[in-house]
Every structure is written in structure tokens, then in C-alpha cells.
Amino acid sequence: MRVGMGYDVHRLVDGRPLILGGVTIPHPTGLAGHSDADVLLHALADALLGAAALGDIGAHFPDTDEQWRDADSIDLLEAVGEKVRAEGFRLSNVDATVALQQPKLRPHIEAMRSNVAAALCIDVEQVSVKATTTERLGFVGQEAGAAAYAICALDRA
Ligand code: MG
Numbered sequence: 436m437r438v439g440m441g442y443d444v445h446r447l448v449d450g451r452p453l454i455l456g457g458v459t460i461p462h463p464t465g466l467a468g469h470s471d472a473d474v475l476l477h478a479l480a481d482a483l484l485g486a487a488a489l490g491d492i493g494a495h496f497p498d499t500d501e502q503w504r505d506a507d508s509i510d511l512l513e514a515v516g517e518k519v520r521a522e523g524f525r526l527s528n529v530d531a532t533v534a535l536q537q538p539k540l541r542p543h544i545e546a547m548r549s550n551v552a553a554a555l556c557i558d559v560e561q562v563s564v565k566a567t568t569t570e571r572l573g574f575v576g577q578e579a580g581a582a583a584y585a586i587c588a589l590d591r592a
Pocket residue numbers: 443444445468472473474477
């Protein structure tokens with residue numbers, strides 16, 4: 436059994452869609468980034484890469500590469516899942532927490548879990564997505580950005 440962790444942060448800005456776990460969530464601000472800035476999927480991708488000791492998402496999908504501009508992070512997560520499987524690993528489970536002050540994410544959690552499960556070719560029961568505010572403390576609480584934490588477990592296929 437191998438475990439990996441991932442962490443990501445993106446700024447919240449005007450004029451961008453808020454996309455989390457592949458779900459576009461109605462909100463006045465969205466996450467800024469070279470890709471679609473899906474902070475949850477980026478943290479999950481880094482957790483998978485970490486468990487397989489395959490580097491990080493920045494090495495595989497550099498933000499200097501025009502190929503990844505406005506990329507759909509579901510595609511990035513799918514590609515990471517393929518890399519991990521190609522190394523002979525099987526995904527046991529993933530678990531993630533999104534830290535966001537607003538809006539409430541509960542209505543979207545099941546759709547996020549389904550998207551992640553489909554991208555990684557695993558069952559929804561193997562995917563946990565949680566959400567928290569930070570009680571108005573720090574950059575998340577001030578609504579300057581969002582953070583995501585993820586962990587995963589792999590075993591040998
Ligand atoms: Mg990112």
C-alpha cells in the first residue's frame with residue numbers, strides 16, 4: 436500500500452467560472468489559473484502522482500505550455516490516472532477536502548464524486564469529497580481564494 440497527498444490553492448477573481456470537481460457552480464467569482472483552475476482536481480492529481488512518486492502536476496502539465504491553457508482539469512486527472520495505472524498501481528481510494536468560504540458546496544458534492552470516479556475509472560464509493568469554510572479566517576475566509584487537500588491510497592495491481 437502506498438499513500439500520497441496533494442495540496443493546491445487558486446485565487447478567486449471576477450470574470451472566471453467557479454469550477455470544482457468538474458462542476459460549474461454559480462457564483463460571482465471564480466478561480467484564476469492557466470487551466471480551468473479546478474483546485475480540487477489539482478490536489479487529487481498531485482495526491483495520485485505523489486503516491487506513485489511520479490513528480491507533481493506542474494511537471495506533467497506546465498503552466499508555461501499553451502497546450503494546457505484553459506485545460507479541462509478532468510482531462511488532466513484522467514491523464515494522471517492513466518500514468519499511475521501504467522506504473523502498475525491500482526487506486527484504492529481518494530479523499531479530499533475543499534476549503535472555501537462561499538458558496539456552500541454540499542449541493543454539488545455528489546456530482547463532484549461522480550466526476551472524479553469517472554475520470555479515475557473507479558467507483559463512487561472509492562471517492563470522498565468534503566468541504567469546509569475557515570470561519571472567515573485567512574485567505575479562504577476572506578474569500579481571496581480556495582484551497583484543497585487530498586490524499587489517496589494505491590496498491591499493486
Ligand atoms: Mg492548481
